[in-house]
Amino acid sequence: MSDHAVRTVLSGMSYTECPRWHQGRLWFVDFYLHQVYSVAEDGSDLRVEADVPAQPSGLGWLPGGDLLVVSMKDAKILRRTGDGSLVEHADLARHVAGLPNDMVVDGQGRAYVGNFGFDLMSGDDIETAPLLRVDPDGSVTKVADDLWFPNGSVITDDGLLLVDETFGNRVSAFDIAADGSLGPRMDWAKFGELPTARDLATAVPQGVVVPDGCGLDAEGCLWIADASHGRVVRVREGGEILDEVRPGTGVFACMLGGSDGTTLFMSCAPDFDEHARSAAREAQIKSVTVSVPRAGRP
Structure with a gap:
């Protein structure tokens, strides 16, 4: 494993998630400050990009440049228009049994x-969940089912959708058809077996890797935030761990970016407990330099 020098990019946040490198800046959300932010690579020039009172999560951009953001607690996707206002892009409420969270948007604007x-x-006990596709017109279609907490996702340059299943000990892969439908689920990386029980006290310790947010590199490997073990791991297809970074705290999302694509940004916090995080300002964004640059979407 490499010896990475960890740097602090930004401090004093509540709980950052869903980092994205876009137009020369790092974009991210803060769940409990209810805002979408962007910041320069070195942590300067912090900007509020949108206010999302019902808790922002996944970010992406339509081909025309409009920002999409998941609004978790009212189960919507919002779209930021050219004048900066937010409008409803899609209503997910009839399609989800829990909070919508992360997403990835393809080149046709399908989320x-x-x-x-x-x-x-x-x-509550774990229940499996569907993966949804939201088309550019806002229509919602279920495209996969029975996933163990579908979370961070990427689309490879050759059109494969990879989805972290946080409580499933695996990353799943789906071929994307021309119409946006998905082929059968395949194991892209398997770290262990599915949990033997659905209560969190049993299931969480059985996670060899508990994959949360992730980002793809140009060699086809995934950097994955391991939400239970305080690390980010670089994984090749099949599940072999090639490298890891331990930032000294919990880490729940990551993304490659920076001017040459080799800065790995990490969303860090002591834990993911809503009450503890919303009452404190202990979250940070940290970074390390890696050797292989970013690829794919987001």
Whole structure:
């Protein structure tokens, strides 16, 4: 494993998620400050890009440049128009049993969106969940089912959708058809077996890797935030861990970016507990330099 020097990009946040490199800046959300931000690579020039009172999550951009953002607690996707206002892009409420969370948007403007499937913060038992596709006109279609907390997702340059299943010990892959439909689920990386029980106290410790947010590199490997083990791991197809970074705290999302694509940004916090994080300003964005640049979407 490489010896990475970890740098602090930004401090004093509540709980950052969904980092994206876009137009020369790092974009991200803060769940409990209810805002979308962007910041320069070195942590300067922090800007508020949108206010999302019902808790922002996944980010993406339509081909024309409009920003899409998941609004978790009212189960919507919002679109930021050219004048900066937010309008409803899609209503997901009839299609999800838990909060919608991360997403990835393809080159045609189709958003693939995961959701919790159950009430995580109340400690309910795990229920599997569907993956949704939201087309540019806002229509919603279920494109996969029975996923164990579909979370961080990427689309490879050759059109494969990779989806982290946070409680499933795996990253799943789907071929994307021309019409946006998905082929059968395949194991892209398998770290262990599915949980033997659905209660969190049993299931979470069985996670060899608990994959949360992720980003793709130009060698086809995924950098994955391991939400239970305080690390980010670089994984090749099949599940072999090639490298890891331990930023010294919990880490729940990551993305490659920077001027040459080799800065790995990490969303860090002591834990993911809603009550603890919303009451504190302990979250940080940290970074390291890696050797292989970014690829794919987002």
